[in-house]
Amino acid sequence: MNKIELLAPAKDFEKAKTAIDYGADAVYLGGKSFSLRTRASNFENEDIKRIVEYAHSRGVKIYVTVNIVFHDEDFDGLKEYLKLLDSYGVDAVIVTSPFVMTLSKSVAPDMEVHVSTQLSSLNSEAISTLKSFGADRVVLGREASMPEIVSICSTSKLPVEVFIHGGMCSNYSGRCVMSNRMTNRDANRGGCAHSCRWKYHVYEGGVLISDPNNPLSMSSKDLRAVEYITDMIYCGVSSLKIEGRMKSEYYIAQVVKTYRKLIDEVYENLSINKDRIEYYNRELFKAENRPSDTGFLSGTADESKSLYGVNGAGVTHDYVGIVKGYDERRGLALIEVKNMFDLGDQLEVFGPAIDNKTFVNRVMFDQEWHLLGEAHKPTETIYVRIPFRVSANDMVRKIHES
Amino acid sequence: MEILLTLSKIENLPKAKQYAADGLIFGGKFSTRFSYSREDMLSINKYCLDNGIKRYISLDAFIFESDKYSFYHYFDFVKSLKPDGIYFSDLGVISIAKRMGVTDKLIYDPDTLLTNSLDIAFYLKQGIGVVMARELELKEVLDIISNNLDSVDMQVFGYLKMSSSRRKFLSNYFNHLGTRRDVKGKKNIRLVEETRNYSLPIIEDDFGTRIYTDYCLLVYRELAYIKHVIKRAIIDDLFIEDNDLAFEVIRDIRRITPENSQFLLDALVERHPNVNFSTGYLHQKTVKTKEENE
Ligand code: SF4
Numbered sequence: 001m002n003k004i005e006l007l008a009p010a011k012d013f014e015k016a017k018t019a020i021d022y023g024a025d026a027v028y029l030g031g032k033s034f035s036l037r038t039r040a041s042n043f044e045n046e047d048i049k050r051i052v053e054y055a056h057s058r059g060v061k062i063y064v065t066v067n068i069v070f071h072d073e074d075f076d077g078l079k080e081y082l083k084l085l086d087s088y089g090v091d092a093v094i095v096t097s098p099f100v101m102t103l104s105k106s107v108a109p110d111m112e113v114h115v116s117t118q119l120s121s122l123n124s125e126a127i128s129t130l131k132s133f134g135a136d137r138v139v140l141g142r143e144a145s146m147p148e149i150v151s152i153c154s155t156s157k158l159p160v161e162v163f164i165h166g167g168m169c170s171n172y173s174g175r176c177v178m179s180n181r182m183t184n185r186d187a188n189r190g191g192c193a194h195s196c197r198w199k200y201h202v203y204e205g206g207v208l209i210s211d212p213n214n215p216l217s218m219s220s221k222d223l224r225a226v227e228y229i230t231d232m233i234y235c236g237v238s239s240l241k242i243e244g245r246m247k248s249e250y251y252i253a254q255v256v257k258t259y260r261k262l263i264d265e266v267y268e269n270l271s272i273n274k275d276r277i278e279y280y281n282r283e284l285f286k287a288e289n290r291p292s293d294t295g296f297l298s299g300t301a302d303e304s305k306s307l308y309g310v311n312g313a314g315v316t317h318d319y320v321g322i323v324k325g326y327d328e329r330r331g332l333a334l335i336e337v338k339n340m341f342d343l344g345d346q347l348e349v350f351g352p353a354i355d356n357k358t359f360v361n362r363v364m365f366d367q368e369w370h371l372l373g374e375a376h377k378p379t380e381t382i383y384v385r386i387p388f389r390v391s392a393n394d395m396v397r398k399i400h401e402s
Numbered sequence: 403m404e405i406l407l408t409l410s411k412i413e414n415l416p417k418a419k420q421y422a423a424d425g426l427i428f429g430g431k432f433s434t435r436f437s438y439s440r441e442d443m444l445s446i447n448k449y450c451l452d453n454g455i456k457r458y459i460s461l462d463a464f465i466f467e468s469d470k471y472s473f474y475h476y477f478d479f480v481k482s483l484k485p486d487g488i489y490f491s492d493l494g495v496i497s498i499a500k501r502m503g504v505t506d507k508l509i510y511d512p513d514t515l516l517t518n519s520l521d522i523a524f525y526l527k528q529g530i531g532v533v534m535a536r537e538l539e540l541k542e543v544l545d546i547i548s549n550n551l552d553s554v555d556m557q558v559f560g561y562l563k564m565s566s567s568r569r570k571f572l573s574n575y576f577n578h579l580g581t582r583r584d585v586k587g588k589k590n591i592r593l594v595e596e597t598r599n600y601s602l603p604i605i606e607d608d609f610g611t612r613i614y615t616d617y618c619l620l621v622y623r624e625l626a627y628i629k630h631v632i633k634r635a636i637i638d639d640l641f642i643e644d645n646d647l648a649f650e651v652i653r654d655i656r657r658i659t660p661e662n663s664q665f666l667l668d669a670l671v672e673r674h675p676n677v678n679f680s681t682g683y684l685h686q687k688t689v690k691t692k693e694e695n696e
Pocket residue numbers: 168169170171176177178179187192193194195196197565
């Protein structure tokens with residue numbers, strides 16, 4: 001049995017590297033053109049080439065999004081771009097347009113074509129249709145429940161990819177043009193203004209029926225699928241996808257590492273118990289600042305899966321620094337400050353090879369060996385005494401008192 | 403060009419004949435737009451056959467894996483009606499229809515997505531009809547039509563669907579407030595965003611929730627130039643309170659020319675002062691990114 005793939009997002013070269021170092025089997029990213037999340041797409045062509053080399057040297061795959069809903073004016077340069085990606089060794093393109101599927105197959109036959117969630121594929125028949133269009137893999141719509149995913153996988157003619165974590169459209173992806181009407185920004189070409197998250201008064205026959213102080217919002221909680229990973233592995237899902245091409249390095253590291261450990265544990269023990277599920281959920285809360293839930297995986301998305309007047313759930317941990325080096329003899333770590341922390345704070349280190357080791361911050365120095373009581377200057381590099389071995393690129397976070 | 407009308411109520415059949423609609427769009431199960439029983443469908447079908455009106459079935463709902471077998475049965479029933487066309491929005495219908503021997507009746511209408519000539523040509527080549535996306539500028543519409551002459555359907559009248567969700571936004575909200583409310587299928591509920599005046603029709607039912615534009619599309623002047631090169635013009639009377647309005651539009655479109663279009667438009671607007679008519683996206687450029695707009 002092929003091991004299920006853990007697929008992570010990346011906004012730029014550094015974040016892709018982080019995703020790979022923390023255990024992603026594949027990374028998806030957008031180039032400068034033809035990709036949704038235009039602001040998140042920071043990969044120059046040269047960076048795509050570099051990350052493919054880095055990824056392939058570690059057995060990791062790279063997928064590139066070419067997933068805008070094309071208008072006639074958008075096709076210029078597409079053929080050359082697909083050929084270029086193919087020449088870099090990109091493993092797959094993620095597309096929405098059937099024309100682009102066939103074009104990619106004809107000019108870049110070595111690259112797989114994965115169908116974007118923008119097509120809201122929710123049944124095995126849609127997958128059969130997409131196979132006949134030349135697709136190699138289909139990303140399911142986020143409206144599918146776990147029993148539906150099981151059933152789809154049992155008859156699907158193509159490998160199936162499922163979202164397991166991150167933000168979600170509250171409408172069917174690709175079928176929402178609220179932003180187009182409300183702000184003239186095309187949601188399907190990277191311009192979504194998140195109009196679904198705004199506040200709306202509700203009228204019936206002209207009479208206000210909503211609470212004027214607590215209007216309706218269509219905002220959805222983020223997805224968090226820890227309790228469904230075992231089922232997804234058993235039913236034959238091919239790839240587990242994390243959303244978040246806008247997210248920080250810290251978020252990517254924490255979320256990827258958590259799901260990596262979870263997947264490996266399921267393969268090792270064939271199941272995971274309730275305590276471990278809770279443990280993994282707690283791990284994800286260290287990265288998450290939006291409330292999250294199981295979305296449609298647990299059936300209907302009722303009011304408990306929606307957000308009303310809530311912006312954040314409050315993180316349990318703050319990312320405060322990244323390790324640049326470690327002097328084992330002195331027990332001192334060189335740390336680049338990312339966010340403020342103080343003497344006496346309880347800190348936790350995690351990294352590709354270290355798993356949540358905590359210590360109390362008792363001694364820190366600046367580069368001139370002056371004792372510090374606080375680290376309040378982001379990007380400053382300081383020394384922190386850490387009573388265990390850490391490595392470059394490990395991350396340090398502050399544990400909030402509960 | 404055929405002129406098609408959505409059949410919102412069965413009593414409109416004689417009027418559809420009187421105003422010479424070329425075809426009617428109707429549906430039951432797996433249609434978010436209609437809820438006719440099989441018996442109703444059979445009698446509408448018969449009326450149309452007896453009166454030379456073409457029959458188009460709406461199967462526009464998403465098919466969930468759990469409903470797949472029920473869809474097969476229903477599709478068999480739809481097939482037995484021998485319709486002139488089947489409007490669908492879930493790509494799974496293509497695979498099902500092929501297997502069930504229906505190869506030349508399908509018309510893909512995902513509301514959005516069909517925004518360029520090449521994707522449209524892709525479907526047409528497979529023998530599948532298409533309805534252009536609504537969020538297109540006039541120049542894009544003209545490009546698509548001129549690249550695919552006499553082949554493309556276009557919605558020319560009615561409120562435009564802006565979004566579609568499996569979630570029940572209204573019920574969820576009222577449950578959250580702890581004030582349960584019967585909202586199912588109601589057509590008189592509107593959303594008004596806090597900082598904008600748009601009054602957006604919203605419908606919630608077993609399929610989920612759909613939200614429509616605050617305006618009713620009306621494109622007489624533009625249609626006058628392209629009516630001879632589009633395949634079907636769709637008139638959707640959802641949320642239209644004056645039952646005669648959609649029929650007046652059929653009559654106007656039938657005789658519209660570049661010379662009389664402004665006159666017909668002014669006259670219609672004057673007769674229906676309470677309807678917020680608009681040419682939709684045709685003269686409204688939609689930009690791709692936030693930055694472009696700032
Ligand atoms: S408005 Fe909301 S549902 Fe619509 S595309 Fe944007 S994020 Fe998705």
